[in-house]
Amino acid sequence: MGNSLYPPKPFSLWEKEVYAKAADVLIVGAGITGLATACSLLTKKPGLRVKIVDSTIAPAGASTRNAGFACFGTIGELLDDMQNRSEQEVWGLVEQRWEGLKLLTSLIPPAQLFYEQKGGGEVFLEDEPWEKACDYIPVANRFMKEITGQDEVFQKDTVNGLKTIRCSVEGMLHSGHMIELLEQRALVMGAGIRRGYAVTHVEAGAVEVAGIGKLHADKIVLATNGYTRLLDDQLPIDPARGYVLVTTPQKSRPWEGTFHYDRGYVYFRSLNHNRLLIGGCRNLDPKTEATTQTGINPVVKNGVLNLLKDALLPEWDGGIEQEWTGIMGFGPDKLPVIEEVKPGVLLAAGLSGMGVALGSLIGRKVADKILGSRTVSV
Numbered sequence: 522m523g524n525s526l527y528p529p530k531p532f533s534l535w536e537k538e539v540y541a542k543a544a545d546v547l548i549v550g551a552g553i554t555g556l557a558t559a560c561s562l563l564t565k566k567p568g569l570r571v572k573i574v575d576s577t578i579a580p581a582g583a584s585t586r587n588a589g590f591a592c593f594g595t596i597g598e599l600l601d602d603m604q605n606r607s608e609q610e611v612w613g614l615v616e617q618r619w620e621g622l623k624l625l626t627s628l629i630p631p632a633q634l635f636y637e638q639k640g641g642g643e644v645f646l647e648d649e650p651w652e653k654a655c656d657y658i659p660v661a662n663r664f665m666k667e668i669t670g671q672d673e674v675f676q677k678d679t680v681n682g683l684k685t686i687r688c689s690v691e692g693m694l695h696s697g698h699m700i701e702l703l704e705q706r707a708l709v710m711g712a713g714i715r716r717g718y719a720v721t722h723v724e725a726g727a728v729e730v731a732g733i734g735k736l737h738a739d740k741i742v743l744a745t746n747g748y749t750r751l752l753d754d755q756l757p758i759d760p761a762r763g764y765v766l767v768t769t770p771q772k773s774r775p776w777e778g779t780f781h782y783d784r785g786y787v788y789f790r791s792l793n794h795n796r797l798l799i800g801g802c803r804n805l806d807p808k809t810e811a812t813t814q815t816g817i818n819p820v821v822k823n824g825v826l827n828l829l830k831d832a833l834l835p836e837w838d839g840g841i842e843q844e845w846t847g848i849m850g851f852g853p854d855k856l857p858v859i860e861e862v863k864p865g866v867l868l869a870a871g872l873s874g875m876g877v878a879l880g881s882l883i884g885r886k887v888a889d890k891i892l893g894s895r896t897v898s899v
């Protein structure tokens with residue numbers, strides 16, 4: 522493999538003087554968290570030497586492999602979260618997601634993200650969770666009014682004959698454009714982005730990159746999401762694989778907007794050309810899905826197929842245009858972690874299934890932690 526283009530070779534003198542130059546902040550991971558962190562750092566302190574490294578040439582984690590929901594949590598999911606956390610904590614996280622989305626759309630104009638607030642809903646196939654969720658609608662609407670300023674965000678409805686709680690403020694976007702534009706923005710602001718750099722070890726002040734050697738920085742940010750434990754098994758982020766399927770174009774478009782089922786474990790949304798994107802069902806085999814490996818689990822896929830055929834899209838002709846998996850990262854109690862794990866090394870990971878909404882806010886919080894909460898000019 523001596524003449525191959527990959528993996529990278531040790532630096533030449535010229536490369537060393539440019540690529541290996543010590544950074545002020547080195548970010549491992551060029552997903553939404555890493556890129557948003559770079560943008561926030563450079564907004565606060567233009568001229569800061571920020572470097573982002575990522576092991577993949579094409580994205581591998583979650584940021585471009587998700588479902589493109591700009592969502593905050595459905596009543597069924599939030600009630601489920603309240604089994605482990607207080608009501609205030611759960612709504613606190615909803616508020617952060619809302620703030621995060623506002624921040625994202627201030628970094629990248631909504632039209633360029635293909636962001637559309639079509640509204641969405643949560644579908645119920647069983648009576649008991651439906652009744653519990655309906656009972657909670659007035660409380661949820663009070664919290665949502667405080668967070669969004671909007672009235673009656675959640676409302677009972679029937680969609681395609683299925684009991685549904687509609688959510689008027691949910692949106693969708695194009696995750697590929699989101700990451701491409703964030704990357705462009707980070708570059709224009711002065712960040713250096715290096716792909717194909719797999720970090721194998723992290724210590725205070727330096728990371729080891731496979732095939733290259735050490736890169737030095739005053740501060741290091743691990744925005745490594747579901748892959749975090751591959752770097753250090755003691756770090757508190759668990760991987761979880763997510764499955765997504767896109768149908769072939771159908772004769773009509775029965776679902777318009779973003780929808781959820783079963784406490785958020787299943788999610789589906791409309792796509793152009795009458796296609797439906799659906800993902801989830803990892804809860805059918807959680808042990809196998811706690812992995813960083815790609816690959817499709819037949820138990821999970823069958824769960825999705827059965828739901829489509831039996832309930833959501835009975836007219837479906839069975840055509841699948843595309844399917845893929847991505848890797849999420851979960852912090853303790855589904856909460857994101859921003860924590861100094863070694864001197865000068867910050868972990869920013871565990872955005873669970875809501876990173877589109879949360880990522881920009883996490884980036885800003887990391888920048889505040891590194892630079893202080895006031896803007897500094899050079």
Ligand SMILES: Cc1cc2nc3c(=O)[nH]c(=O)nc-3n(C[C@H](O)[C@H](O)[C@H](O)COP(=O)(O)OP(=O)(O)OC[C@H]3O[C@@H](n4cnc5c(N)ncnc54)[C@H](O)[C@@H]3O)c2cc1C
Pocket residue numbers: 549550551552553554555574575576577580581582583584585586587588589590591592718719720721744745746747748749752762763764765800846847848849850869870871872873874875876877878879880
């Ligand atoms: C199937 C699926 C559907 C989802 N749907 C939605 C949704 O609709 N809405 C929503 O809000 N969220 C959704 N999510 C979650 C969301 O995508 C994530 O929360 C978010 O993308 C996390 O961003 P991140 O930057 O923290 O991590 P990632 O995007 O995973 O980025 C981490 C990066 O770190 C790099 N990396 C890791 N280890 C190393 C290393 N050692 N050296 C170098 N580089 C390294 C990886 O290559 C990767 O590019 C979904 C996730 C999946 C998997």
